Amino acid sequence: MTFDVARIRKDFPILERTVRDGQPLTYLDSANTSQKPRQVLDTLADFYERHNANIHRATHQLGEEATAAYEGARATVAGFIGAAEPAEVVFTKNVSEGINLVAYSMSNASAAGQHGRFALGPGDEIVITEMEHHSNIVPWQLLCQRTGATLRWFGVTQEGRLDVSNVDDLITGRTKLVALAHQSNVLGTINPVRAIADRAHAAGALVLVDAAQSVPHMPVDVAALGADFLGFTGHKMCGPTGIGVLWGRRELLEEMPPFLGGGEMIEDVRMERSTFAPPPHKFEAGTMPIAEAPTLAAAIGYLTEVGLPALREYEHGLVTHALEALREIDGLRILGPAEPVDRGAAISFTVEGVHPHDMSQVLDERGIAVRAGHHCAWPLHRAMGVQASTRASFYLYNTHEEADALAEGIREAQRFFGVGGG
């Protein structure tokens, strides 16, 4: 099947609406959250209209159907990312929760006086990168504060690539875990995860990959990446909010202490102490986002039908075009790789004399939705020497004409604020 953007756009009802007094919507904020196709919306409604019940505990037909839909979604996710088995897929609220799950499990192991790969203490190190989203920074800062371990990080080059020049100094026998983004949510940079994972494993460290920005846009195989844990979220990949995935290798999930305690995650509860269910249920306390699971599976089905390789190729052309259009604008600086090599569909930029907030206001006035600010990556912005940026992020439903509209909108902002070549 060839990639037909006009046909794809028809699947997304929201793209038909207008904003700001009748302007057509140009949605360039998909790295923030993506829009949802009709097929996904219908699945959510169908679940609530026909199959709604709690899972694993209802002994009636609806309960069986709901459980089958939820567990079926787990199997769909497992197949989508190349997991060895569905039990390696833990449903979470989002990527932040998945990362916190690993971090809190590690501090629970440390507090229980356990030894081995999950227990941390003074002298141990966690390694992250300067280009992480706050959700892959703050949980590790907190973990280090709780355990006395040390946080270290890879820097970023001015071109927006990971600076791996000091990898030998950073990843050592003291490293317990390396956590990094597969693709930067600001720069679009795709990181050399496999190479870093190999170094980490040679040093005896675990590897957690934040794949929030990659899984929606390219085929991702957890084994090929060399990850031990990998997190992504439904709402950035045409799926619903409220559900994310933490994939972990089975033997690790078996060994890890639980994170959240509560219903459904137990094996036996006595007043003195409890024992826990095997993974993945050990990590799914309380009533989970039930309807969202089959809805996420529908999003995976949608992306699979479109074809991720075809999607990636289309986006590559789109980003190449957008980068060319933006590079022609005087005073515009692209943060991150200016060439479409090992980079995804998020383009952040600054424009001399126009603050990102003002830029996004002018663009919004033209119906163009972008994000302005530090995009939950404040350290990265400081490293790039800017206070904030404007980010346009593209997805399968965006067009070359929309990239042109962005460039024209930027020029309009320059005219409005009286700067630049116009």
Place this chain on the structure above:
Amino acid sequence: MRLESLYQEIILDHYRHPHHAGLREPFDAEVRHVNPVCGDEVTLRVTLKDSDAGPVVADVSYDALGCSISQASTSVLADLLIGRTVSEGMKVNDEFLALMQSQGEGEPDEDVLGDAVAFAGVSKYPARIKCALLAWMAWKDATAQAMVRQ
């Protein structure tokens, strides 16, 4: 054009040529406030002096990084509040806060708010209200600290 109603000429003037900018000494209190949504920040100093009518704002000096709305708002604040008593200043502050929370329905009193009436349009844009309020919150915080020290 909606843009012109948001970005009134007064706002753009203050943005391009901010009044009372820079950090000056002496000062009674200094605060640094940030808008965690966008990273805008202001470092703001307040100097008070005594008068028969109570403490007076002798100076407001600042170093601000941010968008046109936050920069202009800081400049207008310094214009409005320098020379006023603290209690008058707090009233202006309350009036400005009320205007920002008015969702575009406010009828600002120009006698109280002066150039700050130009920000009325900002109240229609929920994402920008924090930009306009950044310096005002900082001034209130710094002034409260300066009062305690006095």
